[in-house]
Amino acid sequence: MIEPFKGAPTRVVWSVAGLLAAVSDSLQARFSVVTLQGEISGFTRAASGHCYFSLKDAEGNALIRCALFRRAASMLGFAPRDGQLVELRGRLALYEPRGELQFVAESMRQAGAGALFEQFLRLKAQLEAEGLFDAGRKRDLPSFPKRLGVITSTAGAALHDVLTALARRAPHVEVVIYPSPVQGAEAPAALIKALRTANERAEVDALILCRGGGSMEDLWAFNDERLVRAVAHSVLPMVCGVGHETDVTLCDLAADLRAPTPTAAAELAAPERDTCLAELAGLARSLQRRMQQRVDAAAQRLDRAGLRLARPGQALAQQRRRLDLLAQRWGQVLPNQQQIRSQRLDMLEARRQRALPSQFQAGALRLDALAARLSALDPARVLARGYAWLDDGSGGALTSVEQLQPAQQVRAVLADGEAELQVLSTRLKPAVGS
Numbered sequence: 001m002i003e004p005f006k007g008a009p010t011r012v013v014w015s016v017a018g019l020l021a022a023v024s025d026s027l028q029a030r031f032s033v034v035t036l037q038g039e040i041s042g043f044t045r046a047a048s049g050h051c052y053f054s055l056k057d058a059e060g061n062a063l064i065r066c067a068l069f070r071r072a073a074s075m076l077g078f079a080p081r082d083g084q085l086v087e088l089r090g091r092l093a094l095y096e097p098r099g100e101l102q103f104v105a106e107s108m109r110q111a112g113a114g115a116l117f118e119q120f121l122r123l124k125a126q127l128e129a130e131g132l133f134d135a136g137r138k139r140d141l142p143s144f145p146k147r148l149g150v151i152t153s154t155a156g157a158a159l160h161d162v163l164t165a166l167a168r169r170a171p172h173v174e175v176v177i178y179p180s181p182v183q184g185a186e187a188p189a190a191l192i193k194a195l196r197t198a199n200e201r202a203e204v205d206a207l208i209l210c211r212g213g214g215s216m217e218d219l220w221a222f223n224d225e226r227l228v229r230a231v232a233h234s235v236l237p238m239v240c241g242v243g244h245e246t247d248v249t250l251c252d253l254a255a256d257l258r259a260p261t262p263t264a265a266a267e268l269a270a271p272e273r274d275t276c277l278a279e280l281a282g283l284a285r286s287l288q289r290r291m292q293q294r295v296d297a298a299a300q301r302l303d304r305a306g307l308r309l310a311r312p313g314q315a316l317a318q319q320r321r322r323l324d325l326l327a328q329r330w331g332q333v334l335p336n337q338q339q340i341r342s343q344r345l346d347m348l349e350a351r352r353q354r355a356l357p358s359q360f361q362a363g364a365l366r367l368d369a370l371a372a373r374l375s376a377l378d379p380a381r382v383l384a385r386g387y388a389w390l391d392d393g394s395g396g397a398l399t400s401v402e403q404l405q406p407a408q409q410v411r412a413v414l415a416d417g418e419a420e421l422q423v424l425s426t427r428l429k430p431a432v433g434s
Helices: 016-030 112-129 157-169 187-201 225-232 250-254 262-269 273-310 312-376 379-384
Strands: 034-045 051-056 063-068 085-095 100-110 147-152 174-179 206-211 238-242 389-391 409-413 418-422
Touching: 016 085, 034 063, 034 100, 063 085, 112 225, 112 250, 147 157, 147 187, 157 174, 157 206, 157 262, 174 187, 187 206, 187 225, 206 262, 225 250, 238 250, 238 262
Parallel strands: 063 100, 147 174, 147 206, 206 238
Antiparallel strands: 034 051, 034 085, 051 063, 085 100, 389 409, 409 418
């Protein structure tokens, strides 16, 4: 406090720090523990783990700065985000370096299951539209796994239930545990890391993702969008058993198989050994029975073959009778074939004898006709009728007056000889109609 000026009226003059400290004390006395509800705005998480944000009314006409320190933030069962309706429990304080009023939250929870369920349905619809829950993406779990991986908290009852079920049903199956927290703000990232580790090592045949029951807030880590996508894209087949039978998370829908409880997840992941042994025993009995049948059938065939070998004379006699029968049939068929062929040859010879004179006569008549036609075309006969053949002396035929010139020497061939002629003059025959 600053001393008043001398001579001035008595009045209180505060320093800035003093006034802020007095206001802070008044606030703490008046508002020691307060529950506040509003929407998150401008949420940030510092490297130290402290969270800073503003809380505003739904109408947006009032806003207050808030701080959530690391210890309280580590106990959250969900990941705060802008626009989320939450309830804060804490105290009012004055941040003296800037003279700002702020709310120091000691706990945070989502405002009612209705808001959580609405967020669940909204994210479910989004991922379902992307096809992350399609039945066609689901894979079958291995029928007889040798090693199973379990992603869960080592401090929870879910791990005990899984190990107990596997020890009872399939004690031969090895179990590899990938520990991770299953509740709180850090749970989704830790679960994703454990899932990535299991896929990279590839040392198990299938994975079980599980945790025990709880409220919707407790199970909210298994509705984290990043974790749901990691489950849907896991290389290893997965069975998810989170909560009780009535609890459903988005990881259940994205996994290859959903189990109602962690115990049921273990039962679905590994078949019961006694059941498998009983089935194997049944198969062994069936195989032994079929083998005995095959042995009996082979023994009967062997007995029949032995009987045939014991009496070889019967087989020889049977073959001899067969040969005699074939020889008899051949003896009957061969003469008949020879007789048929001989008759056919005689018939062909008779037809040839009948056809030969007719062919000769027809040929002679045709030859005479051709000779007559040839004789009629003989040039000598034409010359005998008074015609002459004219050529130019070198064998070229003269067929037109235009080929002749006066005083030209030509040769005339007659029926009984030749004559050398000289052309005195030529005259063209007048054209018809001129």
